[in-house]
Amino acid sequence: MDDFSDLIDANRAFADAFDLGGFDGKAHAGIALVTCMDSRIDPLRMLGLKHGDAKIFRNPGGRVTPQALEALVLGVHLLDVRRVLVVPHTRCAMASASEAELRVRVGESAGVDASWQSFGVVTDQLEQLREDVVKVRTHPLIGERAVVGGFLYDVDTGLLHQHA
Numbered sequence: 749m750d751d752f753s754d755l756i757d758a759n760r761a762f763a764d765a766f767d768l769g770g771f772d773g774k775a776h777a778g779i780a781l782v783t784c785m786d787s788r789i790d791p792l793r794m795l796g797l798k799h800g801d802a803k804i805f806r807n808p809g810g811r812v813t814p815q816a817l818e819a820l821v822l823g824v825h826l827l828d829v830r831r832v833l834v835v836p837h838t839r840c841a842m843a844s845a846s847e848a849e850l851r852v853r854v855g856e857s858a859g860v861d862a863s864w865q866s867f868g869v870v871t872d873q874l875e876q877l878r879e880d881v882v883k884v885r886t887h888p889l890i891g892e893r894a895v896v897g898g899f900l901y902d903v904d905t906g907l908l909h910q911h912a
Contacts, residue, residue, distance in 0.1 A: 755794045755900075757842040761855050771799070776801050776828070777801035777831060779780045779795065779797065779830075779831050779833065780803040780831075780832045781833045782810055782811075782820070782833070782880075783804070783805075783834075783837070784806060784809055784810035784840060784842070789835075789869070790851055791806075792804075794908070803819065805820070810835055811870070811880060815892075816882070820884060820887070821890060824889070830893075830895065830898075831895055831897070832895070832896045833896075834880050834897070834898045835900070835908065836900060837902070839903055839904075846869060847866070850869065854883060877912055878912045881896055881898040881912040898912030899912065
């Protein structure tokens, strides 16, 4: 229990001043964002948004996975999403290491064989971004129901650059 005590204490302080309740769970700015789990990304602030404005789906590499597509379909049909941004970022581990390298590094860290684990490494980040945007644009349950754009986030400048 002590492993999380600092976080539980911080949560209590957060809850004491909590003023974010009462939202209906919809994307009030009509935005959905698929981006990386990287801690250098502040999804709401980088887009000038606030709590309740967007639906955010994060995974290694900011990929449009089957799970991301599920989230986007729900967002478009039930949560007022009208615009979708797919946003990988510069200096991403998923785009700078090979699958074999990551398996070795994880295996060494874990002390067990990780040669079976897939990590979804991206060899050409911009081409993969374009393909991921096409996945969303051509999905039969999304298609024309939302505008979709592909952007690369620069973790060193904070700027987004549109590529699709």
